[in-house]
Amino acid sequence: MKNQMKKCLICGKIFEVRGKAYNKVTCGKIKCRKENSLLNKMYWIGRNPDYYKEYSQIVLESSINKKLKVSNKPKKKDAIKNWKALNHEKWKEYMRNYMRELRASEKKKKSV
Numbered sequence: 576m577k578n579q580m581k582k583c584l585i586c587g588k589i590f591e592v593r594g595k596a597y598n599k600v601t602c603g604k605i606k607c608r609k610e611n612s613l614l615n616k617m618y619w620i621g622r623n624p625d626y627y628k629e630y631s632q633i634v635l636e637s638s639i640n641k642k643l644k645v646s647n648k649p650k651k652k653d654a655i656k657n658w659k660a661l662n663h664e665k666w667k668e669y670m671r672n673y674m675r676e677l678r679a680s681e682k683k684k685k686s687v
């Protein structure tokens with residue numbers, strides 16, 4: 576039995592199809608195989624845009640979650656909340672002073 580000869584879809588080189596690899600479309604070079612799988616992916620995305628949108632959303636969310644896990648820092652808002660709960664009296668005093676200063680500076684602005 577003679578081996579089938581095929582033309583590589585990517586580089587155009589004629590290659591021999593050995594054995595059961597009858598559905599091979601590239602010559603077998605890593606570059607060609609990679610490019611072919613990318614083309615397949617693009618083709619598949621083109622045919623299943625909705626599915627891909629959902630899929631990319633999931634990938635995006637999981638990558639964001641990963642990033643959050645890696646940094647593992649509490650959110651800024653939460654940190655402020657926690658600080659307020661722990662230093663409630665300090666916080667009240669701070670706010671009182673802050674508001675006083677704010678009003679004073681506003682008065683200054685008006686008088687200028």
Ligand SMILES: [Zn+2]
Nearest residue numbers: 583586602607
């Ligand atoms: Zn090739």
